[in-house]
Amino acid sequence: MRITHVETIPVHVPIRAGMTMKTAHGEHVDSEYVLVRLHTESGLVGLGEATVGPRWNGENFRGCEAVIRDFLAPVVVGADLFQRNTIRRAMDDAIKLHPFAKSAIEMALWDLAGKALGVPVYQLLGGKVRERIPIKMVIGAFPVPKAVALAKQFLDSGVPVLKVKVGLDPEMDYQRVKAIRELAGPNVPIGVDANGGWDVGTARRMMERMQALDLLFIEQPIPPGDPAALAQVRALSRGVPIMADESAFTLTDAWTVARQHAADVIAVYPGKNGGISNALEVVNLAKSAGLVCHMGSNLELGIATAAMIHLAAATPEIACERFPADILGPLYHEFDVIREPLQLGPVFAEIPQAPGLGVELDEAILAKCRC
Ligand SMILES: [Mg+2]
Structure with a gap:
């Protein structure tokens, strides 16, 4: 055809x-x-x-x-x-x-x-390994009052896991995460994502300061391009998993991260990796290196979000139970481009069952x- x-x-x-x-x-x-x-x-x-x-x-x-x-x-x-x-x-x-x-x-x-x-795409990928996908919500690097208000809105709606953006002003980064931890209490897992906004020294100081805040992971603390420096940061993270996102676009990027022991977790998603098959190649490389993967995002609409759901549904090494997925793009947009909205949150993304990606424009x- x-x-x-x-x-x-x-x-x-x-x-x-x-x-x-x-x-x-x-x-x-x-x-x-x-x-x-x-x-x-x-x-x-x-x-x-x-x-x-x-x-x-x-x-x-x-x-x-x-x-x-x-x-x-x-x-x-x-x-x-x-x-x-x-x-x-x-x-x-x-x-x-x-x-x-x-x-x-x-x-x-x-x-x-x-x-x-x-058949749905997850069947073509080998079948479901999970019935639905645990997800989290992300809070931008806003001043404390706005960040806390967003966190409260998410937690009140039943969101069980949060990610907080950092990587701008270190003092404000710390105050933002501390305030959200105080609001959420000790039982809500919270990760941070610096999007490469710190340098090695800042990352070291921030990890020391944030130790008491019990972070689930630290995503992309320093810019991509220097996996040895990322490995240095990881060595000082006191056991908090380091996640590579911007550092791992391509298969070669992922191999470099793995070879340098620069991360514990590699964020994948079809867009960044150049497709579902490319993301799977990264997943398999990570698996061979003893790493796990996380489903990241850059705020997709419904079609790309559906592709992420099928990939996560069929891939055990995308550790959604430990690191809930960033399958959230449509929740941040004013509207979606698909006819039947995806069922997202507050706790899980549901897997579309119609043939293909399961969405229609x-x-x-x-x-x-x-x-
Ligand atoms: Mg990220």
Whole structure:
């Protein structure tokens, strides 16, 4: 069954009032992403989403559309929808980098394969290893009153695990996490994510100061690019797991992190890794190195979120029970682009059961949010 046409749909979806994501990379107030429809000769349509973020991965929606039009579509059109590995290789041969654009095509191929066979994507990935996915909510690096108010809102709604963004001003970072720990009490697991905003010395001092705050993990304390320095930080973390996120985009990145013993946990997700298959390669590499994986996020909409759910559902090494997943993007946006909303939170993400990714685009919403 051949692919006849690659359609790109740039969309603009604002973040809900009060829920923008402030991190060491800046403030994420709205999402300009690219949705992909792969059309086939049989009429089946596969859905993908490129969750592009200029400050995160260097891709934006205009560039992404151009990359898909000029480099990716020419190798996809005419291919059989089941030739996923051939297409992946052809995309990498056509243009370097651009993982989020490639991921949009790749997840649409999984969606098509599932629809063609009449099974959900998690079945194609080997079947469910968990019935639903534990998730957490994330609090931006805001001043203490706003951060505490958000934490209270989440905890009151039944959210059992929190992640707090840090990595801007060290004193404010400490006060924010301390205030949220005091609000939450001792039994709520809390992790922090510096998004590479500290240097090694700051990370060392912060880990000492935060020791009493009983952190579940410390994500990306220092910038990517120096795994030996990250290993140094890890050696001083007093047993708190260090998670590599920005340090592990590619398989080679993950190998470097593992070889240098720079992290305990590697954050994966289809967009960052360039597709579901690429994320699985990272997972297997991590497994061979004795590491576990975590499902990270850069605030996806419903299509990419569904891809994350299927991957987490089928992959035991993505340790969602120990490190609840960042499967949360749609909860932060004013609206989603899919017809039937995903069931997310406060404790679990439910696994879609319809064939493919199990989501359908909402044409009325598309008309309103198309860029
Ligand atoms: Mg992160």
